Amino acid sequence: MKYYDKLIFELSHPGRSGFSLPNCFEGAGADTQQTRATLGTVRGGTVSCANGGAERSEAVCGCLIPQHLKRESVLDLPEVSEVDVVRHYTNLSQMNFGVDTGFYPLGSCTMKYNPKINEEMAAHPLFTGLHPLQPAETVKGAQEVIDDLDHALAAITGFKHFTFLPCAGAHGELTGLMLIREYHMARGDSARTKVIVPDSAHGTNPASAAVCGLEIVVVKSRPDGLIDVEDLKPLLGPDVAGIMMTNPNTLGLFEKDIKEIAKLVHGCGGLLYYDGANMNALLGAVRPGDMGFDVLHLNLHKTFSTPHGGGGPGSGPVGVAESLLPYLGIPKVSGFHGNFGVMMRAYAYILMLGRENVKNAGPYAVLAANYIKESLKDAYKLPIPTVCKHEFVYDGLINDGGHDDVPGATTLDIAKRLLDYGFHAPTIYFPLLFHQALMVEPTETESKETLDAFIDVMHKIAEEAAKDPEILHGAPHDTPISRPDETTAARNPIVKA
Amino acid sequence: MLERIGVGSVADLYSDVPDEFRYKGEYDLPSAMSEQEVRDHIEALGRKNVQLKVFVGQGAYDHYVPSVIPYITSRSEFLTSYTPYQSEISQGTLRYIFEWQSMVCRLTGMDVSNACMYDGPTAAAEALRMCVASTRKRNKVVMSTRLLPHVQQVVRTYMKYPGIELVAVDDVLAELGPDVAGVLVPSVGKHGGIQDLTGFADKIHEAGALMAVYCDLSTLAVLRTPAEWGADIAVGDGQSLGLPLNYGGPYVGFMACLKDHMRKLPGRIVGQTVDKDGKRCFVLTLQAREQHIRREKATSNICSNESLMALWCTVYLSLMGPEGLRKVNELSSAGAHYLHDRLMATGKFEDFMATRTYLNEFCLKPLCDVAKLQKALLDGGYFAALQLEDGTVTFCVTEKHGKAEIDGLVKIVEEL
Numbered sequence: 001m002k003y004y005d006k007l008i009f010e011l012s013h014p015g016r017s018g019f020s021l022p023n024c025f026e027g028a029g030a031d032t033q034q035t036r037a038t039l040g041t042v043r044g045g046t047v048s049c050a051n052g053g054a055e056r057s058e059a060v061c062g063c064l065i066p067q068h069l070k071r072e073s074v075l076d077l078p079e080v081s082e083v084d085v086v087r088h089y090t091n092l093s094q095m096n097f098g099v100d101t102g103f104y105p106l107g108s109c110t111m112k113y114n115p116k117i118n119e120e121m122a123a124h125p126l127f128t129g130l131h132p133l134q135p136a137e138t139v140k141g142a143q144e145v146i147d148d149l150d151h152a153l154a155a156i157t158g159f160k161h162f163t164f165l166p167c168a169g170a171h172g173e174l175t176g177l178m179l180i181r182e183y184h185m186a187r188g189d190s191a192r193t194k195v196i197v198p199d200s201a202h203g204t205n206p207a208s209a210a211v212c213g214l215e216i217v218v219v220k221s222r223p224d225g226l227i228d229v230e231d232l233k234p235l236l237g238p239d240v241a242g243i244m245m246t247n248p249n250t251l252g253l254f255e256k257d258i259k260e261i262a263k264l265v266h267g268c269g270g271l272l273y274y275d276g277a278n279m280n281a282l283l284g285a286v287r288p289g290d291m292g293f294d295v296l297h298l299n300l301h302k303t304f305s306t307p308h309g310g311g312g313p314g315s316g317p318v319g320v321a322e323s324l325l326p327y328l329g330i331p332k333v334s335g336f337h338g339n340f341g342v343m344m345r346a347y348a349y350i351l352m353l354g355r356e357n358v359k360n361a362g363p364y365a366v367l368a369a370n371y372i373k374e375s376l377k378d379a380y381k382l383p384i385p386t387v388c389k390h391e392f393v394y395d396g397l398i399n400d401g402g403h404d405d406v407p408g409a410t411t412l413d414i415a416k417r418l419l420d421y422g423f424h425a426p427t428i429y430f431p432l433l434f435h436q437a438l439m440v441e442p443t444e445t446e447s448k449e450t451l452d453a454f455i456d457v458m459h460k461i462a463e464e465a466a467k468d469p470e471i472l473h474g475a476p477h478d479t480p481i482s483r484p485d486e487t488t489a490a491r492n493p494i495v496k497a
Numbered sequence: 498m499l500e501r502i503g504v505g506s507v508a509d510l511y512s513d514v515p516d517e518f519r520y521k522g523e524y525d526l527p528s529a530m531s532e533q534e535v536r537d538h539i540e541a542l543g544r545k546n547v548q549l550k551v552f553v554g555q556g557a558y559d560h561y562v563p564s565v566i567p568y569i570t571s572r573s574e575f576l577t578s579y580t581p582y583q584s585e586i587s588q589g590t591l592r593y594i595f596e597w598q599s600m601v602c603r604l605t606g607m608d609v610s611n612a613c614m615y616d617g618p619t620a621a622a623e624a625l626r627m628c629v630a631s632t633r634k635r636n637k638v639v640m641s642t643r644l645l646p647h648v649q650q651v652v653r654t655y656m657k658y659p660g661i662e663l664v665a666v667d668d669v670l671a672e673l674g675p676d677v678a679g680v681l682v683p684s685v686g687k688h689g690g691i692q693d694l695t696g697f698a699d700k701i702h703e704a705g706a707l708m709a710v711y712c713d714l715s716t717l718a719v720l721r722t723p724a725e726w727g728a729d730i731a732v733g734d735g736q737s738l739g740l741p742l743n744y745g746g747p748y749v750g751f752m753a754c755l756k757d758h759m760r761k762l763p764g765r766i767v768g769q770t771v772d773k774d775g776k777r778c779f780v781l782t783l784q785a786r787e788q789h790i791r792r793e794k795a796t797s798n799i800c801s802n803e804s805l806m807a808l809w810c811t812v813y814l815s816l817m818g819p820e821g822l823r824k825v826n827e828l829s830s831a832g833a834h835y836l837h838d839r840l841m842a843t844g845k846f847e848d849f850m851a852t853r854t855y856l857n858e859f860c861l862k863p864l865c866d867v868a869k870l871q872k873a874l875l876d877g878g879y880f881a882a883l884q885l886e887d888g889t890v891t892f893c894v895t896e897k898h899g900k901a902e903i904d905g906l907v908k909i910v911e912e913l
Binding site: 129158212 | 498511514515527530534544547549553556559572573587589590596600609610693741746767768808811815817822853856871883
């Protein structure tokens with residue numbers, strides 16, 4: 001990776017451009033090739049578009065907009081050629097690390113390999129040109145993709161049907177909570193305004209509940225990392241809409257008291273929400289629908305291999321048990337049918353693996369996680385030593401080179417040093433239960449050699465911390481930039497060029 | 498590996514799962530396919546779709562897609578990365594988001610933009626939530642019924658559960674009062690008409706509320722900007738910036754506001770700073786607004802957004818520049834007005850809009866049997882004349898459609 005310092009605006013040169021527009025209004029019945037010829041574009045360089053047709057169209061457009069409805073200010077967009085654009089963004093891409101670059105053990109994010117056939121199918125021209133409001137009889141193929149995916153996800157999770165409108169995991173959480181509220185409202189049970197969220201939950205859980213107008217009640221975890229059932233009991237009552245659970249939870253632990261929790265929550269009239277961010281661990285092993293959950297969301301961009309795209313697009317379909325089926329169509333949470341392109345990728349993934357292989361994803365992911373966990377417990381604090389699922393949490397180094405409770409090397413230092421060695425860092429400082437949390441999720445798509453290489457590097461970093469923590473404090477050393485000044489960024493925000 | 502872990506089998510790794518929950522069945526899924534079989538299968542499904550010439554907009558516009566864009570956005574380093582938490586190895590993502598924020602600000606005239614939202618409708622809903630959060634003790638919002646139907650639907654959903662009172666009316670200014678936190682109006686109405694928002698900002702601000710404008714980014718190359726209308730918040734969809742129709746998604750919402758409201762803005766924001774060695778670099782900033790820090794006190798629950806689609810639009814705007822974007826509007830508008838003239842000449846429609854103040858989308862009152870009209874158009878390979886709730890039919894033309902295609906559409910109507 002090499003540092004490249006330009007912004008696209010800084011490449012701008014007046015009069016330069018990179019577009020090639022058809023001139024649809026020059027000459028009656030002119031075919032595309034003729035109009036292209038008329039336009040006289042030069043691909044890859046500056047483009048000259050001046051011709052009678054364009055001027056005429058400008059006249060049409062210009063005189064039809066009254067002056068007071070027209071833009072006044074000059075539009076200062078970059079003026080760059082096609083080759084400028086391609087080189088600029090290619091250079092930007094080379095400062096980025098993706099799953100295709102290397103190992104990405106980011107906990108709770110399930111950074112598994114994204115098969116390329118998925119991309120090819122998502123870009124299939126027989127689907128990409130469909131308008132979302134086209135009549136049903138003209139989109140039968142697209143609808144079949146959605147129906148097949150609905151069926152597949154139902155089979156894998158043990159739920160009845162899904163809505164595909166949510167565009168991401170948190171969006172799914174919000175949708176699921178709306179369904180829970182619809183359920184209670186339909187029964188005239190309008191006093192249920194509280195939702196129980198474990199202290200180990202993803203931050204999106206309480207945030208989604210707040211957006212849904214629910215009050216958040218926190219249930220504590222026991223020292224072994226599982227929900228404290230005794231702490232839960234007094235929280236239950238006629239004002240509880242439900243509980244949001246992640247199982248396995250964010251510590252990578254299976255909530256084995258789930259049967260009792262389900263009984264208690266259902267007993268007080270509440271419902272159980274399953275946060276599917278950690279569903280990868282359960283592929284082939286457990287169906288959330290069988291554990292008593294009423295509603296769940298899945299992250300197709302985690303469990304079903306669709307790429308994260310630097311933060312999206314994702315897809316967060318929400319599945320329901322029989323009791324919530326009547327409400328599934330009510331919350332209209334996005335504009336059209338959800339992120340169809342992402343659904344297509346997940347569909348291709350499931351078709352490729354098939355019933356023979358989908359069931360292996362969970363066990364292999366769990367195997368990889370436990371292998372790393374056991375391999376590094378000599379150097380890293382392992383607060384919860386029991387068998388983990390797809391991920392686990394270390395609480396910093398055992399010998400961090402520090403003294404008297406002052407760590408010589410922190411989790412941040414370890415994370416930054418990993419970047420020097422060509423690995424993405426694990427999730428850090430989450431969950432909030434441990435001060436130096438390092439949350440590692442390797443996924444099933446990594447070879448033993450990759451896992452071993454990571455383990456070796458983590459050992460090496462532990463040695464460095466003990467001998468010369470300065471190396472870690474200064475890390476990363478071999479990346480396009482060193483540690484950024486985040487304080488100044490927040491204090492004096494510069495958020496546009 | 499099992500030896501290192503100290504278990505006898507992979508199954509033992511699930512020993513903590515009560516046996517009654519262990520799934521012992523076979524998933525009801527098709528058998529594994531080879532790549533070629535997947536290709537054949539999807540191709541066969543694709544053939545069940547009907548490929549149409551699209552002459553409907555209503556929030557999804559069939560613009561031309563420059564070939565550079567999918568080439569850039571499919572670069573693995575962009576495509577397969579996560580949210581840029583580790584900024585030292587995410588400068589590519591952070592820089593393009595910063596560029597996108599800058600372009601959104603330049604198009605809308607606003608001071609600050611976030612990294613993006615799911616889509617236009619959810620951005621609109623979040624804008625009204627932001628109005629409630631920004632004004633004290635006001636819990637009522639007003640939205641114009643001139644907004645596109647899908648925007649109104651999503652706003653209704655988002656307001657319902659937290660109990661925010663929502664009024665949907667044509668005359669939004671008549672609803673202003675001491676309890677109104679925000680007003681959402683479109684810059685282009687669902688019938689295609691360019692809205693005259695003269696005086697809106699003053700009246701809304703006098704009443705102590707915030708003004709949010711829903712707009713199409715592409716059209717802001719020629720239309721008065723939300724900032725020029727005096728708005729506090731600008732939201733909308735970026736789909737018209739060269740994103741394929743894709744049966745409705747992924748698209749990308751945008752959200753921008755004046756500086757005063759920056760700390761109430763939902764979602765991620767990228768800021769410029771320097772690294773230890775003084776080099777210019779970019780980071781996620783103002784994170785004290787976000788769910789991973791503030792949990793239930795966050796400005797929104799949004800986490801993943803539509804980052805790659807923001808890259809798509811950023812590359813589009815770079816290629817187009819101010820000149821290209823203006824031309825897209827002019828060509829689309831010229832086509833729409835030409836189609837309008839020709840359709841009126843068939844005698845099968847009546848004008849619905851008082852003036853022809855529209856860009857690429859317009860509505861007509863049908864004087865013929867709409868079902869028959871739509872069927873004839875479909876049979877001829879056109880998706881056009883979608884009927885709105887008020888009975889009018891909507892048409893949209895983009896620069897993708899040549900005169901020959903428009904004439905073909907008119908011919909079908911003439912022969913009806």
